[in-house]
Amino acid sequence: MKNINKFLPLLLLMVLVNINTACSHDHTDSGHQHGAEDEHSHDSEETHEEGVIHLTKDQMNTMEITLGDFTSMKINDYVNATGTLGLPPNALTSVSAKANGFIVNSNKYIEGNYVNKGVIMAYLENPEFIQQQQTYLEVKAELTFAQQELKRQQALFDAEAGVEKNLQRLQAEVDGKTATLKGLAKQLNYLGLSVEKLTPDNIVQRIPLYAPMSGYLTSIKMHNGMYVSPAMELMEIVNETHLHLELDIFEKDIANIKEEQRISYTVPALGNKIYPGEVHVIGKEFNRENKTVRIHGHLEKERPTFIKDLFVEAKIWLNDQTVSALPDGAIIKDGASSYIYYTDEQTEGEVVEFTALMVIPGTTADGFTTVTLIDPLPTGKKVVTQGAYYVYAQSKANELEHSH
Numbered sequence: 271m272k273n274i275n276k277f278l279p280l281l282l283l284m285v286l287v288n289i290n291t292a293c294s295h296d297h298t299d300s301g302h303q304h305g306a307e308d309e310h311s312h313d314s315e316e317t318h319e320e321g322v323i324h325l326t327k328d329q330m331n332t333m334e335i336t337l338g339d340f341t342s343m344k345i346n347d348y349v350n351a352t353g354t355l356g357l358p359p360n361a362l363t364s365v366s367a368k369a370n371g372f373i374v375n376s377n378k379y380i381e382g383n384y385v386n387k388g389v390i391m392a393y394l395e396n397p398e399f400i401q402q403q404q405t406y407l408e409v410k411a412e413l414t415f416a417q418q419e420l421k422r423q424q425a426l427f428d429a430e431a432g433v434e435k436n437l438q439r440l441q442a443e444v445d446g447k448t449a450t451l452k453g454l455a456k457q458l459n460y461l462g463l464s465v466e467k468l469t470p471d472n473i474v475q476r477i478p479l480y481a482p483m484s485g486y487l488t489s490i491k492m493h494n495g496m497y498v499s500p501a502m503e504l505m506e507i508v509n510e511t512h513l514h515l516e517l518d519i520f521e522k523d524i525a526n527i528k529e530e531q532r533i534s535y536t537v538p539a540l541g542n543k544i545y546p547g548e549v550h551v552i553g554k555e556f557n558r559e560n561k562t563v564r565i566h567g568h569l570e571k572e573r574p575t576f577i578k579d580l581f582v583e584a585k586i587w588l589n590d591q592t593v594s595a596l597p598d599g600a601i602i603k604d605g606a607s608s609y610i611y612y613t614d615e616q617t618e619g620e621v622v623e624f625t626a627l628m629v630i631p632g633t634t635a636d637g638f639t640t641v642t643l644i645d646p647l648p649t650g651k652k653v654v655t656q657g658a659y660y661v662y663a664q665s666k667a668n669e670l671e672h673s674h
Contacts, residue, residue: 323611323624323665330622335657337615340594340641347593347633347640348585349526351565353517355537355580361512363482365505367498368461371396374476376494379487385507387484392492392504395476399461403473406454406465413447420444485509488578510576515547515567517584524563526588527552533567535584537574546570549586595638600655601631602662610641611661612651624654624661 325335367373376392385391420440427437455465462477485507492504515535519527533547546569553564565586574580602609609626617623627647632640647653654661 323626323661323668324621325624325661325664326620327617327622328620329660330657333657333660335660336655337613337652338655339653340596341638342592343595343638344592348587349519349523351517351519351584351586353515353565353582353584355513355574355576355578355582356516356566357508357510357514357578358512361485361509362488363485363507363509364503365391365479365482365507366503367394367479367500368477369394369396369398370499371399371477371497373492373494373496373498373504376492379490379505381487381490383487385481385484385487387481389481390478391481392479392494393476394479394498397475399463399477400473400475402454402458402461403463403468406451406458407468407470407473409447409451409454413444413451416440416444416447479504481507483507483509486576508576508578513569513573513576514550515565515569515582515584517565517567517582517586518557518560518562519565519586521556521561521563524552527565527586532587533584534587535567535582537580537582539577539580540574543574545572545574547584593632593640595640596653597655598634598637598639600653600658601629601639601641602658603631604662609662611654611658612647613654614650615652626665 325333371394374393374395377390379385379391420437420443423437423440427434458465458468462480463474487505488508489506490504491502492498498504515533517533527549529549529552531549533549534544535547536542536544547567548570549565550568551566553566556563567584596610600610602611608629608631610629611624611626613622613624628644630642630644632642634640
């Protein structure tokens with residue numbers, strides 16, 4: 271019903287024009303002289319100049335058309351930005367082997383799977399692991415014997431029955447084997463093998479590959495039977511906890527951007543849902559090629575499904591900007607264009623002339639809309655702030671009348 275009421279004035283004017291046109295045709299058919307027609311046509315051209323709309327003051331009062339000026343008000347305007355869903359460097363990690371070997375018992379992961387930190391993703395097999403454990407146990411046994419022999423020689427030396435040279439040789443041997451044992455233990459611990467409970471009965475030839483952190487698998491480059499080395503990246507894991515916005519702001523807008531300003535953004539690939547964010551860091555490097563500065567934004571708890579590097583469209587809301595605005599009803603949208611109407615505040619005579627002025631509407635809030643003028647408003651003119659639709663309806667009625 272609201273939409274029907276909106277178009278009633280235009281429909282009424284169209285009906286009146288059609289009636290007038292029909293009457294004009296009837297009079298012509300009844301034998302009106304051509305001189306009268308020419309005079310009527312001449313008057314019509316004088317009354318309806320191109321781009322100018324005429325209304326009487328009585329019509330203005332009936333339609334409650336009000337004139338006024340632009341209003342300066344504080345409104346949350348915004349800056350458009352585009353970018354991606356990004357991640358800091360510490361949010362990505364690579365899974366690699368800690369030694370040379372063959373991949374065995376690899377779990378059947380696919381890209382996009384989520385893994386928890388510490389889960390075993392595969393095993394690395396190499397006979398050298400057996401040798402390293404064997405060497406550790408041998409050195410451990412030798413150290414135990416050397417320590418016992420050192421105690422015996424120390425006791426003899428204290429009883430003045432031993433030779434100091436033998437004591438010194440054993441002490442050096444114990445120190446050397448202790449260092450060797452600690453080094454071997456570090457190597458085995460690095461490979462993921464615990465030496466605390468290592469015995470000749472539990473030597474293994476494979477070591478586990480653990481997930482170094484929780485996250486999503488974004489690449490998998492390994493398979494069973496594959497020979498790998500520590501230099502090779504086997505998998506990549508991304509932790510979405512630190513997912514953030516990476517937006518590019520044009521040079522002309524950067525002065526208006528401040529930390530903690532609100533961001534609303536959409537991910538077109540995932541739909542039209544709007545998500546909240548906040549400006550966190552303003553970059554310090556200017557991109558000369560694109561004339562932009564990079565902005566980093568934090569995401570709120572509600573966030574889109576994680577897919578790395580998805581394109582984002584965003585609005586960064588400016589805080590309490592003083593702008594020129596007009597009531598929403600003062601702006602008329604006609605197709606792809608928007609207009610306002612202006613006239614003289616004081617007009618002599620009964621007929622008032624209105625002229626359309628193209629504008630670019632901006633942010634809307636509390637019944638007002640910011641506007642950008644394409645051409646300047648002539649000096650001394652007033653804008654139609656209420657009832658602009660009636661002026662628009664009269665302009666359409668004039669177009670219909672001229673078409674007849």
